Amino acid sequence: MSDSFLQKSFAERIGGANYGKSNEIYKFERIKRAKRAAVAANPGKTLIDMGVGEPDDMAFPEVVKELGAAAARLENRGYADNGCADFKRAVSAYMKSTFSVEIDAEREVVHSMGSKAALSILPNCFINPGDVAIMTVPGYPIFGTHAKYLGGAVYNVPLKEENGFLPELKKIPEDVCRRAKTIVVNYPNNPTGASATLEFFEELVDFAKKNEIVVISDAAYSSLSFDEKPLSIFQIDGAKDVALELHSLSKSHNMTGWRIGWVCGNPLLVKAYADVKDNTDSGQFLGIQYAAKKALESPQITRQIAQKYSRRMDLIIDVLKSAGFSPKKPKAGFFLYLKIPKSAQNKDGSRAEFKSAEDFSKWMISELLISTVPWDDAGAYARLSATFEARGLDAEKSVAEEIRRRLLSSKFEF
Numbered sequence: 001m002s003d004s005f006l007q008k009s010f011a012e013r014i015g016g017a018n019y020g021k022s023n024e025i026y027k028f029e030r031i032k033r034a035k036r037a038a039v040a041a042n043p044g045k046t047l048i049d050m051g052v053g054e055p056d057d058m059a060f061p062e063v064v065k066e067l068g069a070a071a072a073r074l075e076n077r078g079y080a081d082n083g084c085a086d087f088k089r090a091v092s093a094y095m096k097s098t099f100s101v102e103i104d105a106e107r108e109v110v111h112s113m114g115s116k117a118a119l120s121i122l123p124n125c126f127i128n129p130g131d132v133a134i135m136t137v138p139g140y141p142i143f144g145t146h147a148k149y150l151g152g153a154v155y156n157v158p159l160k161e162e163n164g165f166l167p168e169l170k171k172i173p174e175d176v177c178r179r180a181k182t183i184v185v186n187y188p189n190n191p192t193g194a195s196a197t198l199e200f201f202e203e204l205v206d207f208a209k210k211n212e213i214v215v216i217s218d219a220a221y222s223s224l225s226f227d228e229k230p231l232s233i234f235q236i237d238g239a240k241d242v243a244l245e246l247h248s249l250s251k252s253h254n255m256t257g258w259r260i261g262w263v264c265g266n267p268l269l270v271k272a273y274a275d276v277k278d279n280t281d282s283g284q285f286l287g288i289q290y291a292a293k294k295a296l297e298s299p300q301i302t303r304q305i306a307q308k309y310s311r312r313m314d315l316i317i318d319v320l321k322s323a324g325f326s327p328k329k330p331k332a333g334f335f336l337y338l339k340i341p342k343s344a345q346n347k348d349g350s351r352a353e354f355k356s357a358e359d360f361s362k363w364m365i366s367e368l369l370i371s372t373v374p375w376d377d378a379g380a381y382a383r384l385s386a387t388f389e390a391r392g393l394d395a396e397k398s399v400a401e402e403i404r405r406r407l408l409s410s411k412f413e414f
Contacts, residue, residue, distance in 0.1 A: 013149045027358065031373065034365045042369060048403060050316075050384045051361075051371040053190065053335065055254040055305070063253065063295045070290035080283030082274045083111035090293040091247075091262050097299065098223060099232035108240075109264040110274045113284050115220045115248045118263050118273070119143045119184075121280055122244070125272040126181045126214055127152040134176065134183040134213070136167050137377040138191050143184045143216065155180065158378035161339070165194035169207045177211040186218040187231070191375050191383035192337040193330035195225075201236045208242040214269065215243040220261070221333035223252040223302045226310040228331060234265065244269050251334070252302045253295040260284050260292045309334040311393070312386040315400040323407035324414060334386040338372075339379070341412040357382050368406040 010019040025033075031051065039047050058064070070076055085105070092105040103109055112118035119142040127133060129151030135144045137156040144154040155176045157167040167185065185204065187196035208215045217233045225231075233239045248261035263273050295301060313329050316336060320327045327338055340360040343353045347367060354360040357374035361382055364370045372382040390396045 027374065031361060034362050035371055038365045038369055045369055047369045047371060048388060048399060049371045050388050051373045052387055053385050054256045054387060055251060056387045056389045057254050059254050059258065060298070060301050062298060063291050066294040067287055067291035071287035076286035080286045080289060082278055082283060084286055084289050087111055087289040087293050090296040091264065094296040095264065098230055099235065101232050101234040103264050107267040108270055109262050110270055110277065111284060111289060112261045112263050113281060114250060114259040114261050115218060115246050116142055118246050118261065119218065120146050121277050122216060122273060123147045123150055124276045130179065132176055132180040134172065134180050136185060138375040140186060140190055140218065159192055160378055165189060165192040166196065166200050169203060180211065180213050182214045182216055183208065184216040184218065188221040188330065188333040190221065191335055191373065193333055193335040195331040196231055198231065198235060201233045205236050205239050205242060217243055217245045219245050220248040221251055224306045224309060224334070225332040226306060240266050242266065249292050249295055252305065254305060255295065258288050260288050309386045312396055315396060316384065316386060319400050319404040319407065322404055324412050336384040336386065338382045338384055340382055341414050343413045345411045356380055367410070370403060370406060
């Protein structure tokens, strides 16, 4: 078996015969390298990581305790397949108490091994060669990646600040709408932090019905609402005719690595997801599903987590304003989307110009040892995450003041 044989074996969807030959370095890898270089160049100085988009705390003690108890039960040793009835009933109750939405536990919900897994499975339910998946940029690309694997195409709708980072559905061309099978939205949004409105969801449902398009609403951050009632697309009459909604315990319950969430909505669409999923995995470990059930039955968990991120947002926004930035507090989640400045002053007094968000993020890492994630898809913005590592209010204030000190060591031009 020769190297040339292996090289010719790769599918075209991942590069075919050219797979592995590209020298291109992707954005997140470039940022990782910049972080390593900055830490090496500044021994003894702490890098403040505001780029990581995952909770800095572990799951709550009662959830961990339930996992141990469930793992010790003999009946939970086997394959879970498409889930357990107890978890689905807990989801139904959670959707009712959190969103005032009715979900039938038997027909309208199936567990997922996290939103990423669900978004990679769902294109198999809908996309044939030539079909279009409408996505938003910036955004989470997984559904679109798999749609293209299947021979489909992706039409990207830009999220612009002047439209509240909501997609302008009326501007999607008619020929795209005719070919589109799905539209994927994510609110509260990663990376913009923007929240949807009931008016937008109503417009989206009307758009989907008019154009016969399935809506995939990725609601992974929806429970982490600060001051308002969390939104679900199913608060709109008729949404179940066209929509699926994805939820996850990763962010709302500090269970990122546990890989547990759910898909709910239209029963026929849920059935399609379940059938394809059944041919993809054997289900999440039942012990984790029972621990997730315990988490969903403990509303104080999400309340405490949301309060923490709201508090941290207030601290970060105060610091950023003191340095001349104009941030706007999101209504939920832990992402803050920041328009980049035109330039900044370097340590040696010279001027650093930022032609892109990536330029700004690399400068922040190398000059200030503050890590952010750049987004240049629809304007130049940096994403800051309130998940920086800190234990308790005093530690959070200390991190915020250190960020302030570092930012104020430079002068920014906007």
